[in-house]
Amino acid sequence: KAGVTQTPRYLIKTRGQQVTLSCSPISGHRSVSWYQQTPGQGLQFLFEYFSETQRNKGNFPGRFSGRQFSNSRSEMNVSTLELGDSALYLCASSLDHPRDTEAFFGQGTRLTVV
Amino acid sequence: AQSVTQPDIHITVSEGASLELRCNYSYGATPYLFWYVQSPGQGLQLLLKYFSGDTLVQGIKGFEAEFKRSQSSFNLRKPSVHWSDAAEYFCAVQGAQKLVFGQGTRLTINP
Secondary structure, three states: OOOOEEEOOEEEEOOOOOEEEEEEOOOOOOEEEEEEEEOOOEEEEEEEEEOOEEEEEOOOOOOEEEEEOOOOOEEEEEOOOOHHHOEEEEEEEEOOOOOOOOOEEOOOEEEEEO | OOEEEOOOOEEEEEOOOOEEEOOEEEOOOOOOEEEEEEOOOOOEEEEEEEOOOOOEEEOHHHOEEEEEHHHOEEEEEEOOOOHHHOEEEEEEEEOOOOEEEOOOEEEEEEO
């Protein structure tokens, strides 16, 4: 079956702009999580959605937001981009997040802010 | 709060040599633990996971890991590495609706 699909794979934006990243989970998966990966901070949790509801949020400013649609696809938005937002953004999906399931990751979206 | 420590930022081993990557976790209850591998520019691929039961778990690509509660450790091992194992390896613990990752260990293979 198809894996987690993230689009676009690469993105270059200018400071102050906004950006929307998309994630299509594995069919049947209702939980979608987002992570930011940078060389300095490593992998950091952004937020998690399940059945269109945000269940958990990481320690990121309000410029970072997300949503999930009824088909479980998810988008994340970053407004007023800063140079420090340059990162690999990873999406993961799972059947749910009880403690006995695993997360499948997409290839990521590489965002460069100039 | 949960946390994961991978003490080794970078490890270099020769092809055919054995490998052990260290991982220490902090978690109040019985942890759910994972090892992921990431090739340059790619996403994360699950190598193995520990939920309960046998403390020695087998994964893909010939990897195994041993859960030691007394040492709060979940070290990853492979008896003989191949050049294709060069990548970055992440240990993670399952938190509330999220994974908490270590900083990663970059593995370089000498021919």
